[in-house]
Amino acid sequence: MKLLFEISKDGHGCDLLPALDVPKVSLPEHVQRGIPLPLPQLSEIELSRHYTCLMKRTFGVNSGFYPLGSCTMKYNPRINEEMAALPGFRDIHPLQPEHTVQGCMEVFSETEKALCEITGMDAVSFQPAAGAHGELLGVLMIKAWHEARGDTKRTKILIPDAAHGTNPASAVMAGFTVVNIPSDSQGCVDVEKLREVAGDDTAGLMLTNPNTLGLFDKNIVEITKIVHDAGGLNYYDGANLNPVMGIVRPGDMGFDVVHLNIHKTFSAPHGGGGPGSGPVGCKAILRDYLPVYQVVEKDGRYRFSNPSKTIGSVKAFYGHFPVVVRALTYIRTLGAEGIRRAAAHAVLNANYMREKLSEHCDIATKGLCMHEFVITLQKVKEQTGVTALDVAKALLDNGIHPPTMYFPLIVPEALMIEPTETESKDTMDRAIEVFKKIYDEIRTHPERLHEMPLTTPVRRPDEVGAARNPRLRYLGN
Ligand SMILES: *Cc1c(COP(=O)(O)O)cnc(C)c1O
Numbered sequence: 410m411k412l413l414f415e416i417s418k419d420g421h422g423c424d425l426l427p428a429l430d431v432p433k434v435s436l437p438e439h440v441q442r443g444i445p446l447p448l449p450q451l452s453e454i455e456l457s458r459h460y461t462c463l464m465k466r467t468f469g470v471n472s473g474f475y476p477l478g479s480c481t482m483k484y485n486p487r488i489n490e491e492m493a494a495l496p497g498f499r500d501i502h503p504l505q506p507e508h509t510v511q512g513c514m515e516v517f518s519e520t521e522k523a524l525c526e527i528t529g530m531d532a533v534s535f536q537p538a539a540g541a542h543g544e545l546l547g548v549l550m551i552k553a554w555h556e557a558r559g560d561t562k563r564t565k566i567l568i569p570d571a572a573h574g575t576n577p578a579s580a581v582m583a584g585f586t587v588v589n590i591p592s593d594s595q596g597c598v599d600v601e602k603l604r605e606v607a608g609d610d611t612a613g614l615m616l617t618n619p620n621t622l623g624l625f626d627k628n629i630v631e632i633t634k635i636v637h638d639a640g641g642l643n644y645y646d647g648a649n650l651n652p653v654m655g656i657v658r659p660g661d662m663g664f665d666v667v668h669l670n671i672h673k674t675f676s677a678p679h680g681g682g683g684p685g686s687g688p689v690g691c692k693a694i695l696r697d698y699l700p701v702y703q704v705v706e707k708d709g710r711y712r713f714s715n716p717s718k719t720i721g722s723v724k725a726f727y728g729h730f731p732v733v734v735r736a737l738t739y740i741r742t743l744g745a746e747g748i749r750r751a752a753a754h755a756v757l758n759a760n761y762m763r764e765k766l767s768e769h770c771d772i773a774t775k776g777l778c779m780h781e782f783v784i785t786l787q788k789v790k791e792q793t794g795v796t797a798l799d800v801a802k803a804l805l806d807n808g809i810h811p812p813t814m815y816f817p818l819i820v821p822e823a824l825m826i827e828p829t830e831t832e833s834k835d836t837m838d839r840a841i842e843v844f845k846k847i848y849d850e851i852r853t854h855p856e857r858l859h860e861m862p863l864t865t866p867v868r869r870p871d872e873v874g875a876a877r878n879p880r881l882r883y884l885g886n
Pocket of ligand 1: 477540575621
């Protein structure tokens with residue numbers, strides 16, 4: 410496909426600016442550009458076709474089934490977009506005086522109240538741009554809390570081996586050493602191992618529940634208590650809140666600080682790079698450490714305030730406000746009962762697919778799952794040479810976005826499937842048929858699987874090459 414610059418032709422440009430109706434003023438010579446700005450010249454229809462063509466080459470939630478485990482690719486209701494585009498929300502500037510953006514500040518305040526109710530926390534910051542960013546903020550707050558008490562020997566963060574890779578990365582970025590907690594044979598935290606390592610050098614624990622195997626850790630209250638008894642704090646990675654929202658709260662499980670992924674659980678669009686939002690909620694003991702620009706209300710007026718021991722800023726201004734508008738719209742549309750039902754349906758859908766697929770595939774864990782489950786192709790690979798990657802590529806030929814691959818790391822040849830609550834039984838039945846067809850093909854013509862996908866614009870990119878030797882400058886085809 411050609412770039413706009415390559416299809417540009419002199420004279421094709423369309424002038425969309427109205428005629429000048431004010432006196433012409435020239436910039437001083439020294440700030441004028443020497444050569445004209447090299448903008449592509451295209452007619453409106455050429456431009457429109459270019460973007461339509463690009464759009465057809467991408468795959469999103471609106472193109473088809475997108476069971477990307479741990480990413481909660483649920484449908485993004487259009488009403489969220491309508492609300493975020495209201496002129497009073499859209500046409501604002503972060504430096505506007507507070508009295509001119511009272512409605513926007515009310516959005517922050519109302520969303521904070523809702524998220525506190527859902528998580529069992531006491532305050533929320535909306536600054537972080539995504540989940541991983543929220544993790545960094547959360548562990549920095551834990552660090553500041555220990556330091557304020559003069560407790561500087563707490564240098565370790567405990568993280569289960571099933572954790573998302575961002576957890577250890579955030580802990581290390583905040584200056585901590587990571588201690589890996591192994592999983593037990595059921596795939597949950599090995600409580601005895603945790604007890605062995607928790608001690609006076611423990612700053613805290615980072616954990617997601619349900620975990621990345623889609624299992625709810627029934628020992629969670631005991632786990633968080635072990636860490637508290639050792640003098641540490643508990644961080645809840647809320648990226649997996651979708652199956653438990655409205656049902657259980659991290660605050661009641663013993664967590665002190667949590668991030669949420671609005672772009673996952675609360676239906677803001679994601680994929681393709683954002684913008685996301687990873688608000689961080691905390692219990693009252695950590696409230697004074699939150700970033701600057703906390704919204705406070707007094708007598709119906711809102712103002713920004715900086716917490717007394719704030720760790721500062723992790724992002725300019727107030728975070729991604731339009732994403733917060735989407736979250737509030739979603740929460741208000743569903744209401745308390747709707748949120749609980751969305752969670753229940755996420756669990757129902759995952760278990761429906763897990764049960765049906767277990768006739769064809771090896772499921773990595775036994776029994777019921779929460780919102781997602783993991784298939785392993787270890788045996789298939791040994792017997793036929795077909796890998797998880799091959800199956801992911803074969804799904805592409807069938808109009809399905811591949812599941813998350815090779816994650817969690819503790820399952821070999823993993824494919825992690827999360828249907829979400831917004832998919833119908835028909836969609837899931839079609840996907841189950843596709844899996845069956847692929848597994849039949851593995852038995853009869855395993856070699857064909859290495860050739861797939863056959864229908865996509867790009868077939869098998871060199872992923873390692875792209876990561877190690879990225880070509881960041883476009884040099885033409
Ligand atoms: C997605 C995810 C994250 C990271 O969130 P981002 O918004 O992508 O930065 C962290 N933990 C878990 C379990 C996740 O699924």
